[in-house]
Amino acid sequence: AIQMTQSPSSLSASVGDRVTITCRASQAIRQNLAWYQHKPGLAPKLLIYAASTLHSGVPSRFSGSGSGTDFTLTISSLQPEDFATYYCLQDYNYSSTFGGGTKVEIE
Amino acid sequence: QVQLVQSGAEVKKPGASVKVSCKASGYTFRMYPIHWVRQAPGQGLEWMGWINAANGYTKYSEKFQDRVNMTRDISVGTADLELSSLASEDTAIYYCATTGGYCSGGSCYNPLDHWGQGTLVTVSS
Numbered sequence: 672a673i674q675m676t677q678s679p680s681s682l683s684a685s686v687g688d689r690v691t692i693t694c695r696a697s698q699a700i701r702q703n704l705a706w707y708q709h710k711p712g713l714a715p716k717l718l719i720y721a722a723s724t725l726h727s728g729v730p731s732r733f734s735g736s737g738s739g740t741d742f743t744l745t746i747s748s749l750q751p752e753d754f755a756t757y758y759c760l761q762d763y764n765y766s767s768t769f770g771g772g773t774k775v776e777i778e
Numbered sequence: 779q780v781q782l783v784q785s786g787a788e789v790k791k792p793g794a795s796v797k798v799s800c801k802a803s804g805y806t807f808r809m810y811p812i813h814w815v816r817q818a819p820g821q822g823l824e825w826m827g828w829i830n831a832a833n834g835y836t837k838y839s840e841k842f843q844d845r846v847n848m849t850r851d852i853s854v855g856t857a858d859l860e861l862s863s864l865a866s867e868d869t870a871i872y873y874c875a876t877t878g879g880y881c882s883g884g885s886c887y888n889p890l891d892h893w894g895q896g897t898l899v900t901v902s903s
Contacts, residue, residue, distance in 0.1 A: 702887075709823065714875075714893035714896060720889035760823075760890070762887075766837055769815075770822075
């Protein structure tokens with residue numbers, strides 16, 4: 672099974688900061704990677720799919736990049752509503768795996 | 779609009795089984811797969827598997843392979859998750875999710891863009 676290593680597991684940041692989260696796959700997954708935002712009590716929300724395509728309605732401060740084994744989610748200017756936990760999810764070859772998650776907290 | 783509505787909270791004893799249902803509406807049910815994801819208290823999201831709503835094909839995570847069963851009923855647009863041999867570690871919120879399917883540059887992707895509200899399953903003696 673493909674393993675997804677996400678880092679960091681948590682980070683503290685301030686409003687306006689640039690934030691970068693990475694995911695590394697244990698084998699090449701082309702661009703079959705999505706990023707989700709998850710807040711307590713709510714269902715996860717899709718932000719990015721196909722590694723770099725912004726989902727409809729998602730603010731442009733979110734961006735994704737990468738291909739193969741290394742992927743990045745960037746929030747260009749952190750907003751108060753962005754404090755949440757972020758997950759990558761690979762769906763290569765009919766199976767899926769989440770990364771361990773990154774909790775973004777207020778500094 | 780696409781909606782996934784899940785069945786209510788469950789409390790089960792260790793060793794029992796639980797079935798969680800997911801009712802889909804707002805789209806042609808057989809067109810897109812249903813995935814199941816869970817989150818245990820204080821833990822991350824965990825992918826459990828998916829079912830092809832058209833033909834019933836399933837793909838399970840290796841972790842749950844021996845005790846999970848995913849089914850669907852096209853006539854009523856419902857997908858079910860059944861998990862057996864429950865233990866306290868199975869206490870979690872269980873989500874169903876589906877995808878609209880997106881194609882770009884000759885490739886197609888199936889990100890999970892619609893989610894149910896989640897069902898809390900508590901396993902306790």
